[in-house]
Amino acid sequence: MSKIKYITLIIVTTFVMGVAFPVGKVGLDYSTPFFLMGLRFALAGGILAFIVRKKPQPANLKMWGKAGLIGLLQSAGVMGCAYYSMHWISSGESSIITCTNPLLVIVLGTFLTGAKYRGRQWLGVALGFIGVVVTFGLQLNFQAGMLIGFLGAIFFAASTLLIKQWGAGFDMTVLAAYQMLAGGIALLLLGAVTEHPHFTFTPMSVVVLLWLIIMGSIVQFCLWFYLLRSGDPAKTSAFLFLVPVFGLLSSWLLLGEKVAWYVGLGGAFICVGIFLVNWEGKARSGGRLVRAQ
Secondary structure, eight states, rough: HHHHHHHHHHHHHHHHHHHHHHHHHHHHHOOOOHHHHHHHHHHHHHHHHHHHHTOOOOOSHHHHHHHHHHHHHIIIIIHHHHHHHHHTTEEEEEEETTHHHHHHHHHHHIIIIIEEEEHHHEEEEEHHHHHHHHTTTSSOOOHHHHHHHHHHHHHHHHHHHHHHHHHHOOOHHHHHHHHHHHHHHHHHHHHHHHHHHOOOOOHHHHHHHHHHHHIIIHHHHHHHHHHHSSSSSHHHHGGGGHHHHHHHHHHHHHHHOOTTTTTHHHHHHHHHHHHHHSSSTTEETTTEEEEEE
């Protein structure tokens, strides 16, 4: 993949991810969190599964299980936690916490897969995390919303590593379809047990749901899975630090959530962190240096 194509797809994907937070929060005015996310992913997964029905399907029960597990982590775990956290924190804050994923990818990748990254890559991730903290206004209060959002970030990192490890065995659009379907069904069941699920039909609620299904799910996940399979997961995940920037800006535009001066400073840290993680793109594996794909 050319650098121009890679960067373009990364910008589009992270922009769509960021905007999904305030759009989803608007949707919470018309539905409960788990039920809204369940509708989003079940419908998106069903639509995409129909579209890709003629592509190679999972060959055996084990592959179906892998797709289901990724769905439980990626769609149900990540987005369920992110949107449930908005009971306590803003959509911009939720996007910031969820997208600490790049740091966790390198930490989990180091301990679980034996991957070893250069010092400057660790420095880049650290600077990116500092940027997140600065963007948050240096006020990370350990409340329920933040802890739930951070749990979502852990799910995000785990699913990222699994997609990289297992993705080669799937057509990525097929994997995107079935993981969304699995996650959506899990969220609908969770909503039935823990909520009084409802969805109020209005022109606005329908527009929000359609945007979440088409752009926020089908387009977003197809692009994201393609990028993960095409490159190093830590390198690609580093760009997720852009999601909070887009999330905060779109939250300001759509919801009127305040954006302070330190957001710009935090954004500068984030950009430097992304540059350091991706510069040369080398990782140390198996005792020798290899260039990240």
